[in-house]
Amino acid sequence: MDRRWPVASVVSRLGSQAVLVNGRDEDVFKQPDGHAARRAARDSDGPVYDELDGPVLRPEPVGLSGLWRRRIAQGLVWVGRAVMVAWPLGFVVTRLTSGIWMSASSEDGLPVHPITDVMMGLSFIFAMGVPVFLLPVASGVWLYPRGDGTVRVPTVLGTRVLEADSVSTRPLFELPGRGWGITVTLVRDRTSRWFLMADSGLWHDEEGSIVLGMLAILAWSAVTVLVWAVLIELTFLGTPSH
Numbered sequence: 173m174d175r176r177w178p179v180a181s182v183v184s185r186l187g188s189q190a191v192l193v194n195g196r197d198e199d200v201f202k203q204p205d206g207h208a209a210r211r212a213a214r215d216s217d218g219p220v221y222d223e224l225d226g227p228v229l230r231p232e233p234v235g236l237s238g239l240w241r242r243r244i245a246q247g248l249v250w251v252g253r254a255v256m257v258a259w260p261l262g263f264v265v266t267r268l269t270s271g272i273w274m275s276a277s278s279e280d281g282l283p284v285h286p287i288t289d290v291m292m293g294l295s296f297i298f299a300m301g302v303p304v305f306l307l308p309v310a311s312g313v314w315l316y317p318r319g320d321g322t323v324r325v326p327t328v329l330g331t332r333v334l335e336a337d338s339v340s341t342r343p344l345f346e347l348p349g350r351g352w353g354i355t356v357t358l359v360r361d362r363t364s365r366w367f368l369m370a371d372s373g374l375w376h377d378e379e380g381s382i383v384l385g386m387l388a389i390l391a392w393s394a395v396t397v398l399v400w401a402v403l404i405e406l407t408f409l410g411t412p413s414h
Contacts (some may be wrong), residue, residue, distance in 0.1 A: 228339050228359075229323070232316040245311035245326075252305050252328035259298045259403075266291050266407055282408060291407055299400035303392060308332050312371035315339075315359065325359075325367050338362035341369070345384035355380050356388070 233241055266273070266287055273285035282288055303309070310325040310332070317336035318324055325332040338361040347354040352372055357380070360366035 228315075228341050229336060230312075230316050233313055238313075241311075241313045245313050248311075249326045249328055252301060255294070255298055255301060256305055256328065259294055262291050262294050263407055288408070292404065295403040295407060296396075296400050299398075299403060300396045302395060302399050304328065308367040309370055310367050312357075312369045315369060323361075327367060332365060332367045334359070334361040334365050334367075335363060343380040344368075345388055346380040346382050347385045347389060348382055353382075353385070356385075 232238070269287055273283045273287045276283040276285040276288075278284065282292075298305075305328045308325075308327045308329065310327050314325045315323060321336050323334045323336050323339060325334070340360060342358045344356045344358055347356065355371045357369045357371065358366060359369050
């Protein structure tokens, strides 16, 4: 019969308990709260868990809502790719037809002609989308494991493939908006493959720094104006104003 005080006996028994995680005995009291449970789930065939932030991968979107979310995300990728192809083509057309639009009347130093109007608008769209076009930015709707153990994420410049069993995330900042903001999160795996995930607050809780988000918006605006000015200068170089 155990003659120790009851409290000491309970503490002794609890302190000796351990959990078996991936073939290893680990004392639950040596880990942060909930860490052992997360680690067990991460090492199993279930969803991948981040060390501190809980589950990383999500279930595959299903139903009508999931279908439309994927179609919209894929559509935005194709719009970005179309703009990246359209601007160089527009540049070539504009230069080849310079004799036509340069003979039109001018306003604010630029000829007033449909070709110049379209190219001005296309240049602004291209400049505004440069960060999204050149960086691997994708929707959070693609953050689910495929049957081959990978996460496949379509971006404007191609599809990023990450190892599903080693994916981790780190929220960077939140872009505030009317109603719902957009959280930008860094997603990477152990092979250092990564992408930036843009998640709407409509579908997931918003995270990240709003202050950094405001700074990101200011930087984005500055880049847009600078790139737009450069594109306009390149496109219309040689007009009477130059």
